[in-house]
Amino acid sequence: MPEYKLVYFNGRGLGELIRWIFLHGDIPFTDERVEMSEWPEKKKVTPGGKLPLLYIDGKPLWQSMAIGRFAAKLAGLTLDDTLDACYCDAFVETAKDLLTEMYKILLSEKSQEEKDKELREEYVVKTLTPVLEKVNKRLETKQWLIGDKMTWADLAISRSIDEVAIHISDVVSKYPNVSAHAEKIHQLPKIKEWRAKRPNSPF
Ligand SMILES: N[C@@H](CCC(=O)N[C@@H](CS)C(=O)NCC(=O)O)C(=O)O
Numbered sequence: 532m533p534e535y536k537l538v539y540f541n542g543r544g545l546g547e548l549i550r551w552i553f554l555h556g557d558i559p560f561t562d563e564r565v566e567m568s569e570w571p572e573k574k575k576v577t578p579g580g581k582l583p584l585l586y587i588d589g590k591p592l593w594q595s596m597a598i599g600r601f602a603a604k605l606a607g608l609t610l611d612d613t614l615d616a617c618y619c620d621a622f623v624e625t626a627k628d629l630l631t632e633m634y635k636i637l638l639s640e641k642s643q644e645e646k647d648k649e650l651r652e653e654y655v656v657k658t659l660t661p662v663l664e665k666v667n668k669r670l671e672t673k674q675w676l677i678g679d680k681m682t683w684a685d686l687a688i689s690r691s692i693d694e695v696a697i698h699i700s701d702v703v704s705k706y707p708n709v710s711a712h713a714e715k716i717h718q719l720p721k722i723k724e725w726r727a728k729r730p731n732s733p734f
Pocket residue numbers: 544545574580581582583593594595596
C-alpha cells in the first residue's frame with residue numbers, strides 16, 4: 532500500500548474530514564501537524580503554500596476536496612453512478628461552505644461580541660439554517676444523503692455539524708433528523724474513538 536501523509540495545521544479545520552475518511556476506511560496515514568509559529572518558514576517550501584496537502588509516496592496532492600474524494604474512493608465511500616457521485620460532491624461542497632463561512636467570522640479581527648452577533652444574525656440565518664432545513668427534510672425518508680449506502684457526503688455533513696455544534700451549541704439540536712444522522716456517523720467505531728481522543732484545539 533502506498534504511504535499516505537496528511538499535512539495540516541494543528542487543528543480540525545479542513546483537515547478533519549480527511550482524517551475521518553482515512554480512519555473510517557482503516558487506511559494507515561501519518562497525521563502531520565504544523566504549528567502556526569512554524570508556518571511562515573514552512574509555507575515557503577510548501578507546494579502551493581496552503582494546507583492541507585496529502586503526500587502519496589512523497590508526491591503532494593493539494594485541495595482538501597480533491598484529497599477527500601481520493602481518500603473516499605480508497606475507503607469505499609463514493610458512488611459509481613456519475614450523477615449520484617456529483618450529488619455527493621454537491622453535499623460535500625455544501626458542508627465545506629458551512630465551515631468556511633463560520634471560520635471567516637471566527638477568525639476575523641472583530642471583538643468576541645461582534646463575532647457572536649454576526650454568527651447569530653448572519654451565519655445562522657443565511658448559511659446554516661437553509662442547509663439544516665434542506666438536510667433535515669431530505670433525511671425524513673432516507674437513511675443516507677445519496678443512494679442507499681453511506682458515502683463521504685454523510686461524513687462531510689456530520690463533520691461540519693460536529694464543528695458547528697462546538698461553536699454554536701443550540702441550533703443543530705432543533706433539527707432531529709440532522710442530529711440523529713450526525714450521531715450515527717459519530718458513533719462509527721473509528722470516528723467515535725478519534726473524537727474522544729483527538730487533540731484539543733480552537734478550530
Ligand atoms: N481551497 C483550499 C483552501 C486551502 C486553505 O486556504 N488552507 C488554509 C487553511 S484552512 C491555509 O493554508 N492557510 C494558510 C495560508 O494561506 O498561509 C482547500 O480546500 O484545500
